[in-house]
Amino acid sequence: MSSISIIGTGNMARTIGARAVAGGNTVEVMGRDHDKAADLAKALGGGATTGEWGAVPAGDIVIVALLADNVVPVVAHYGDALAGKVIIDISNPFNATADGLTHREVTSIAQEAAKAAPASASVVKGFNTIFRHVLEQGRPDVFIAGDDAQAKAIVEAFITSLGLRPMDAGGLEMAHWLEGAGVLTMGLARHGVGGWNFALGVTELPA
C-alpha cells in the first residue's frame, strides 16, 4: 500500500481520497484552508491526517487535486518541500468552452509542473480522463504518462490498490495527448455518448 498526500480539498480530492482510504493507503490532506483540509481528513476516515500547506508532504505520492490554473503555481510554492516526491497531476486545462486546451502549443500542465518542481521529484500525469462521478462509482481505466519508470511503477501500484487498471501511455510528453483525451471525453459526453456515465478505456481483442 502507498502513502499519499492530497493537495486540495475539492470534489476530486474527496473522491480520490475516499478510494485511497478504501484501498488501504495512508492519506494526508493539505489545504490552503486548514479547517477544510481537517474536515476532509475527518470525513475520509481511515486515519487520514491533515498537513500544513506548503510543508513537506507526509506521502511518497503527492496528488495535486487543484484547478489546472493553480497546479504550477502551487508546485512552485511548495518548491523544495516536494524533493524526492512522486507528483501526480490530474488536471484538465480546458479552454472556456471545454473543446480545447488553454495552451495552444504542444505542452501540458504536467510538463510545466515538472519544470517548476525540484529536480529530484517526478511528475506523472494521470486520472484526468475520468469524470469524478465515474471514478466514484466505477472501475475506469487510468491512463498515465511520465518520464521516470520508477515513479510510474509507484503510481501503478497505487492505482492497482484502488482496484483500477493503470495504462502506461509513455513519457511525460504524452501528457499533452492525455489532456487532449480529456477534451475528447468532454466532446463524447456532450454528443450523447454514454449519458456522461462512461470513461475512455482500453478494449482488448478476445484472445
Add this chain to the structure above:
Amino acid sequence: MSSISIIGTGNMARTIGARAVAGGNTVEVMGRDHDKAADLAKALGGGATTGEWGAVPAGDIVIVALLADNVVPVVAHYGDALAGKVIIDISNPFNATADGLTHREVTSIAQEAAKAAPASASVVKGFNTIFRHVLEQGRPDVFIAGDDAQAKAIVEAFITSLGLRPMDAGGLEMAHWLEGAGVLTMGLARHGVGGWNFALGVTELPA
C-alpha cells in the same frame, strides 16, 4: 445499407472494404494504379467495382484510405468530383517517431481536407484510432467528428452496418484530438498495453 467509394488500395482500404462488403454495402475502389484497384475490387467480391482515379465516385460516402500526407492533395485533385459527397478521413499524421503529430498547430488532416473539398461536401474524421488488425478481427468503437449532422448520421449508419459502435466526439475541430488519440493509442501499445490487440473505447458504468 450504404454506397461507398474507397480511394486507396492499401491495407486499410482492403480491411474497411472487406468489412463494408460483409456489412452489405455497395463498394467501389479507386486507385491511382487502376490494376491494383481492380485487383482489390475482385478480392473484395460482393459486386465491388473499380472506379477511375479522379472521376466522380459512385458512392455517397468516400473513404480516403491514403497515407496522411496524400489526403489533402488527393482531395484537391478530385476537386468538384467530390461535390455533395460525405468524405471520411481516416488518417494519422504521425511525426517520424509517432509520438506526436506532424502539425504543431491545432488543426487536423480532416480540417485541411475540408478546406480543399467542395463546399457541398462534408468531411468526417473517423476510424483513425483503430489499428488495422484490430478493425479486421474485432469490434472496436469508432470515434467520429464532423460539422454536418446529416453527414455524421450517414457515417454512423455505415459504421453500424459494420457491426461497430459509432461514437460522436463533436465538431470537426475535435478531429485534432482524435488524431491525438491516435498518438495516445500508439503510446499505450508501445508501453505494454494490450499486446497491440486493443483499441481505445468507451467503458460505460454499470446501470
